[in-house]
Amino acid sequence: MSPALMGSPMKYLCLVYLEEQKLHAIPDRECANCGAGFRERGLLVAAEALQPVDTATTVRVRNGKVSVTDGPFAETKEQLAGFYLIEARDLNDAIQVAAKIPPAREGSIEVRPVRELQP
Amino acid sequence: MTATASIHDTLSAVYLSESRRVLATLIRLLGDFDVAEEALQDAFRAALEQWPKEGVPSNPRAWLVSAGRFKAIDGLRRGARFDQLDEAAAADTIAVTDDAAWADAESVEDDRLRLIFTCCHPALASDAQVALTLREVCGLTTEEIARAYLTPAPTLAQRIVRAKAKIRDARIPYQVPTHAELPERLDAVLRVVYLVFNEGYTASSGTLVTRHDLSAEAIRLGRLLVDLLPEPEARGLVALMLLHESRRAARTSPSGELILLDDQDRSLWDHGMIAEGSRLVTEVLASGRYGPYAIQAAIAAVHAGAPNPAATDWNEIVGLYDVLLRLNDSPVIELNRAVAIAMRDGPAAGLAIVDEILDRGELRDYRPAHAARAELCRRLGRIEEARGAYKRALKLAHQEPERRFLERRLAELSS
Secondary structure, eight states, X not given: OOHHHHTOOOOOOOOXXXXXXXXXXXXXXXXXXXXXXXXXXXXXXXXXXXXXXXXXXXXXXXXTEEEEEESSOOOTTOOXXXXXXXXXXXXXXXXXXXXXXXXXXXSOEEXXXXXXXXX | OOHHHHHHHHHHHHHHHHHHHHHHHHHHHHSOHHHHHHHHXXXXXXXXXXXXXXXXXXXXXXXXXXXXXXXXXXHHHXXXXXXXXXXXXXXXHHHTSOHHHHHOHHHHHHHHHHHHHHHTOTTSOHHHHHHHIIIIISOOOHHHHHHHTTOOHHHHHHHHHHHHHHHHHTTOOOSOOOTTTHHHHHHHHHHHHHHHHHHHHSOSSSSOSOOHHHHHHHHHHHHHHHHHOOOHHHHHHHHHHHXXXXXXXGSBOTTOOBOXXXXXXXXXXXXXXXXXXXXXXXXXXXXXXOOHHHHHHHHHHHHHHOSSGGGOOHHHHHHHHHHHHHHSOOHHHHHHHHHHHHHHHOHHHHHHHHHHHHHHTTTTTXXXXXXXXXXXXXXXXXXXXXXXXXXXXXXXXXXHHHHHHHHHHHHHHHO
16 A cells, blocks of 8 residues: 555645735735744745845856856756755855755755844 | 044055055954945944054054954844844854954955855856856945946846845855866856956947956956965966956047957057066966966967067967867867968968858857858958858947948948
8 A cells, every 4th residue: 555545644745826025015024923923833834935036046056066156947848846945054054065966966955044023 | 644644645555555455354354244244334434433542553454353343242242133043042152253363464365265166156147246246256336236247227137136045045165166066166267267257358338349347347356356366267267367358448449449469559568567467478488387278378478569460370270279179179260270271372262161160050059150251252352241140240230330340341241
């Protein structure tokens, strides 16, 4: 029997999409409360708000060389395939870590800073 | 002259010589470009008030940094814009910095390098790196940069605002790269300097062939970089810029027409710049640690050393292109090498290589490739082919003097 039918929990990633001008349409407090509620009910693994796409940096590794470019992933053929939530001192460190993620050799890693919710 | 007027003159001079240094240090102390810029303005405003009464301080730079820092802390305390920050912590961070730290020349020079490397960080878009460097390192106003790049001022302002927001929100660190990162990061800085130079030297659009201010700014920036970080490639780039710049007066006619190297009046070349550029090239080549900029400078120096086109040492130039190709395998360099071979061995030898490059398709839409092909065909008397290539080049030319030059050549073929 598959794990799902045996009743063990699955993990799901819920991605949040918003138009740029609506990034602050929902008050941070409401999102924080929602997260706290999920946590209490044992539903939440991790939740973060992201800085706008303008702050994105794309990291690729080709022929062993790290390339860094401004902006989000460029290839429309590429699809979201996974995520790593990391801690780093600054963007330089984050880029170094991102370059070590194996799919950086085949696709691209979009590095986006997390935005702390304002209480 | 009244005492106040002379203080104003002193302040203007101090602003010119020190404002970028003071800004670079304030960014380190305050951790934010916008806060530092505001603090810089506040510091000069305070100087304008206090120096006439109290006299010019013995160390104006330290005075300005100190004044700017205190104004910023004051602003943080009033907290209008920073109510979400932990004000006390922010003020503490700023206050614990040792007073001696900013008067120390070495850390001030490091701050200038930090500023340059941060503005040219690879996580910023190329056009943002250029705009930010001209704004923050060179101190050009947004309007001046917009005018130089024929870009609407609001577009440019937006580019700068966005770049600063990314530095802040993605936390691009304000530091000089480590030894291991330095070569690559220095390349990015040199590329920005050379982009600025080229925009000034061969404007990519518009009616003027040269926009002198940008080239002068790039040379100034290159010299600053050499002072701060005497890497051979930085010196090579300064040499290259000087050797190109030395031909400025000769490369356009009074009516703004483009004049090719062979047809230039060499007495118009700036021999001071040639001497300095050539000396730098010799030093860098002798050090054995040369890169593509130094080799390109060496090629420019060979041209500069020839009293007339016929006296050019084409063999030496072909050899330098061979070295350059080994450092940087690019079809554009291959094309330039082909032109040098045409000069050394005759147009047929050059044309064979140009055709081979064009057949590979890489330079299909590169105007100089078609212009070179046209020129070589013309010299070989293959008029129909020359005409076709000139027309192709003309389609790809965006700059007025270039277009007129190609049209002139085309008309000469018909007569």
